Amino acid sequence: MKVTAYSNNLFQLTRLGFVNCYLVREDDGFTLIDTGMSGQAQQIIQAAQKLGLPIVRIVLTHAHVDHVGSLDALHAALPNAQIAISERDARFLSGDKSLDPSEPQVPLRGGYPVCTTKPTLLLHEGDRIGSLEVLATPGHTPGHLAFLDTRDRAVIVGDAFQTLGGVAVSGTLKWRFPLPAMATWHKGLALESARKLLAREPSVLAVGHGRMLENPQAAMERAIRVMEQSLAKEERKQSHVA
Numbered sequence: 001m002k003v004t005a006y007s008n009n010l011f012q013l014t015r016l017g018f019v020n021c022y023l024v025r026e027d028d029g030f031t032l033i034d035t036g037m038s039g040q041a042q043q044i045i046q047a048a049q050k051l052g053l054p055i056v057r058i059v060l061t062h063a064h065v066d067h068v069g070s071l072d073a074l075h076a077a078l079p080n081a082q083i084a085i086s087e088r089d090a091r092f093l094s095g096d097k098s099l100d101p102s103e104p105q106v107p108l109r110g111g112y113p114v115c116t117t118k119p120t121l122l123l124h125e126g127d128r129i130g131s132l133e134v135l136a137t138p139g140h141t142p143g144h145l146a147f148l149d150t151r152d153r154a155v156i157v158g159d160a161f162q163t164l165g166g167v168a169v170s171g172t173l174k175w176r177f178p179l180p181a182m183a184t185w186h187k188g189l190a191l192e193s194a195r196k197l198l199a200r201e202p203s204v205l206a207v208g209h210g211r212m213l214e215n216p217q218a219a220m221e222r223a224i225r226v227m228e229q230s231l232a233k234e235e236r237k238q239s240h241v242a
């Protein structure tokens with residue numbers, strides 16, 4: 001497992017070159033953001049040990065299999081760590097894949113495994129967890145979250161953006177790494193969430209798939225424009241069909 005430090009507070013853990021999770025340093029230990037695929041628990045725990053702090057919280061950006069894969073194993077190994085996820089995506093962990101009547105009625109995409117671990121904290125827009133501000137960023141999944149470190153404006157965005165295969169908003173197909181686009185539930189909401197993240201003027205973009213990007217705002221803007229154009233094209237196509 002490759003460990004890349006962005007700062008004293010933010011460490012990226014990468015498996016197989018394309019699945020990331022993050023350790024965020026707090027006064028009482030590390031907050032782990034996402035858990036990778038299954039089989040990564042021991043490597044994640046060892047990475048934290050080498051960096052000198054225990055993992056005291058596990059926070060999930062969303063309930064896709066490559067982000068919650070090692071959740072049950074980590075919970076078994078770290079039974080006292082708090083487990084936090086959005087109230088909305090928590091339902092997927094328990095196997096409830098229904099949509100709310102208020103949500104766009106389009107099919108969910110990507111793998112949502114059932115986990116035995118029960119969250120101990122359900123998160124909402126504007127909550128604080130340690131130094132992190134919770135940002136609701138629906139689109140990739142209905143309850144997708146991003147986390148803004150209030151100390152240095154680093155933002156950990158899960159799959160709201162990707163940088164692997166090129167910087168892209170979730171839902172824009174990048175042929176060199178198409179998985180996040182293929183797993184995106186609602187592109188229109190993903191675009192709104194991308195604009196919301198840009199408006200927070202992040203200092204570094206830390207994604208679920210791909211390298212961390214410092215001073216990311218120009219690249220985020222370009223990716224948003226590409227997504228806007230591709231959605232406009234889709235709408236024109238649909239209005240021809242209608």
Ligand SMILES: [Zn+2]
Pocket residue numbers: 062064110140159180183
């Ligand atoms: Zn995902």
